[in-house]
Amino acid sequence: MGQAPRALQPSLSERNFFGAELRRLRERANLSQARLGTMIRFSADLVRRVETADRFPSREFAEACDKALATGGALMRLLPLLDKNRASDSRPANTSPAGVGLSSVLSDRLAETSRLAEMVARVPFQPGVLDRAALDWINAAAGPRLSVAGRPGSPDQVDEGDLHSVETALAMYRQLDHTHGAGRVHAQVQRYVEGELNRLLANSPVSETAGRRLYRLAAGFFELCGYQAVDSGAHGLAQRRYLRALRLTEAANDRLYGSYLLAVNIGHLALHCGHPEPAHRVAMTAVRGSEAQVTPAVAAALHAVVARTHARLGREGDCLTHLDIAERQLALSTVEDEPVWIRYFNAAYLADEMAHCFHDLGQPRQTQRHLGDALTVLSPTHVRRLAIDTALMASSWAVSGRIDEACATARQAVDYAAQTTSHRCLQRIVEVQVDLEPYRCEPEVRELGEYVRHRLPLAAV
Known part of the structure; x- marks a missing residue:
C-alpha cells in the first residue's frame, strides 16, 4: 500500500x-x-x-x-x-540551541515590527476625516470610473492571467498574515503593491469587467496593508490605506465591499483608537448604504460592528438588539452565495465579536461563554486570533477574580503571541497583566510576569 x-x-x-x-x-x-x-x-x-x-x-x-x-x-x-524567502534560506544556519535560536529570531522580528511602528508614528489617526469619507462614499455616483482604452492585444493590457496572479498572491499573503502577523509579512506585501500591483493599476484592462475585478483585488491588497498597519501599531497609516481601499471599491462600483470596508475595517479601527462615536456613525452609514444589495453574512458583520460601538458607549440594550440582528442574519447565510471576501465570517467570528461586546459591558461570564465558542472552532493557523482571544479570556478571568485560571490562560496566550510578530498580540498580553495588577503579590501573578519576561520580553510590564 x-x-x-x-x-x-x-x-x-x-x-x-x-x-x-x-x-x-x-x-x-x-x-x-x-x-x-x-x-x-x-x-x-x-x-x-x-x-x-x-x-x-x-x-x-x-x-x-x-x-x-x-x-x-x-x-x-x-x-x-x-x-526574499530564498535569500533568507541561503544564509548560514543558526548553530544555537533550538530554543535559543527561536527566541533570537523572534526578538529580531519583534524589533523590526517595533521599528516600523516608530517610523510611522508621526502619521496620526484622524477621526474627523471619517464622517467626510462616509458621506463621500454614500453619495458616490454609480458606475465604475475606469478606463479600458488601449490597443487591443497590447502586451501592457491587464488580462485574466494578470488577475489570476494578483488573486493568488492576495490569498497567499492573507494566509501568511493570519499565521505570523504583520511583522513577518508586511515588507513582502508592500513590495508587491509598490511593484506589480501599481504596474497593473497604471495599465488598461482588456475589458470593463476585468477593470472592476482589478480594482476589487487592489482594494483587497490595500485592506490587507491597512490591517497590517493596525497590527504594527501604525493607526494613522492604517486609516490612509483603508480609505484608499474604499476609493478603489467606488472605482469598481462594488457597493457591498465598500460597506464592509467602511464598517468592519474603518469602524473597528476607530474603536481600537478610542473613538466609538465616529465608529458608530461610519458603521451605521455602511448599514444604510448597502441595504439594497447586502447579503446575510455581510449584514451580520456590519451589525456586529454597530453592536461593538454601542457596547463601548455602554448602551447595552442597543448592543443586544444589533447582536440579535447579526445572529439572525448569519443563520440565513449560505457560504457559496456570499462574496469570497466575507466567507471567513462564520459563527466563530461572530462569537468573537459578541465576546468583545460583553467584555466592554463588564459581563465576564458572557464574555467567557462566547470566547469558548470562538476558540473551539478557530483554525489553528489563525495564530494571531488565537492569541488575542485567549488573552481576552484571561482578562475576563482576572475581572472575575479567578486568578489561577487567569494566569494559566494568560500563559497560553503568551505562547500563541510568541509565534507571531504582532503588535496587537503584544498589546493584549500587556492588558492582561494590567488587569492582574491588583493581585500582583499573588505567587501565580509573579510567576506569570517572569514567564512573560522570558518568553515575550517586549510585552513585559
Missing part, C-alpha cells in the same frame, strides 16, 4: 504556499509525482520535495510545470514572491 502524502501547510511560508499550489494543480490534472516528473524531465523526488517545501523551485522547473499542467503561467507568477 502506498504511503499517504504528507499534509501540507500553505500558511507557513511563501515556499509552502508554492508547494501546495503545485500539488493542487498536479492533482487537478490527475497526475502522480512520478508522471509529472517524467513529463517535465525532472525527478519525481524533486517534485515531491518542492511540494513539501524541502526545495526551492527553479525557473526552469516552474516553467516546465506550468506547461505540463496547462496553468497559464500560474506557478511562474509565484516565483517573484519567493525571492
Whole structure:
C-alpha cells in the first residue's frame, strides 16, 4: 500500500504556499509525482520535495510545470514572491540551541515590527476625516470610473492571467498574515503593491469587467496593508490605506465591499483608537448604504460592528438588539452565495465579536461563554486570533477574580503571541497583566510576569 502524502501547510511560508499550489494543480490534472516528473524531465523526488517545501523551485522547473499542467503561467507568477524567502534560506544556519535560536529570531522580528511602528508614528489617526469619507462614499455616483482604452492585444493590457496572479498572491499573503502577523509579512506585501500591483493599476484592462475585478483585488491588497498597519501599531497609516481601499471599491462600483470596508475595517479601527462615536456613525452609514444589495453574512458583520460601538458607549440594550440582528442574519447565510471576501465570517467570528461586546459591558461570564465558542472552532493557523482571544479570556478571568485560571490562560496566550510578530498580540498580553495588577503579590501573578519576561520580553510590564 502506498504511503499517504504528507499534509501540507500553505500558511507557513511563501515556499509552502508554492508547494501546495503545485500539488493542487498536479492533482487537478490527475497526475502522480512520478508522471509529472517524467513529463517535465525532472525527478519525481524533486517534485515531491518542492511540494513539501524541502526545495526551492527553479525557473526552469516552474516553467516546465506550468506547461505540463496547462496553468497559464500560474506557478511562474509565484516565483517573484519567493525571492526574499530564498535569500533568507541561503544564509548560514543558526548553530544555537533550538530554543535559543527561536527566541533570537523572534526578538529580531519583534524589533523590526517595533521599528516600523516608530517610523510611522508621526502619521496620526484622524477621526474627523471619517464622517467626510462616509458621506463621500454614500453619495458616490454609480458606475465604475475606469478606463479600458488601449490597443487591443497590447502586451501592457491587464488580462485574466494578470488577475489570476494578483488573486493568488492576495490569498497567499492573507494566509501568511493570519499565521505570523504583520511583522513577518508586511515588507513582502508592500513590495508587491509598490511593484506589480501599481504596474497593473497604471495599465488598461482588456475589458470593463476585468477593470472592476482589478480594482476589487487592489482594494483587497490595500485592506490587507491597512490591517497590517493596525497590527504594527501604525493607526494613522492604517486609516490612509483603508480609505484608499474604499476609493478603489467606488472605482469598481462594488457597493457591498465598500460597506464592509467602511464598517468592519474603518469602524473597528476607530474603536481600537478610542473613538466609538465616529465608529458608530461610519458603521451605521455602511448599514444604510448597502441595504439594497447586502447579503446575510455581510449584514451580520456590519451589525456586529454597530453592536461593538454601542457596547463601548455602554448602551447595552442597543448592543443586544444589533447582536440579535447579526445572529439572525448569519443563520440565513449560505457560504457559496456570499462574496469570497466575507466567507471567513462564520459563527466563530461572530462569537468573537459578541465576546468583545460583553467584555466592554463588564459581563465576564458572557464574555467567557462566547470566547469558548470562538476558540473551539478557530483554525489553528489563525495564530494571531488565537492569541488575542485567549488573552481576552484571561482578562475576563482576572475581572472575575479567578486568578489561577487567569494566569494559566494568560500563559497560553503568551505562547500563541510568541509565534507571531504582532503588535496587537503584544498589546493584549500587556492588558492582561494590567488587569492582574491588583493581585500582583499573588505567587501565580509573579510567576506569570517572569514567564512573560522570558518568553515575550517586549510585552513585559
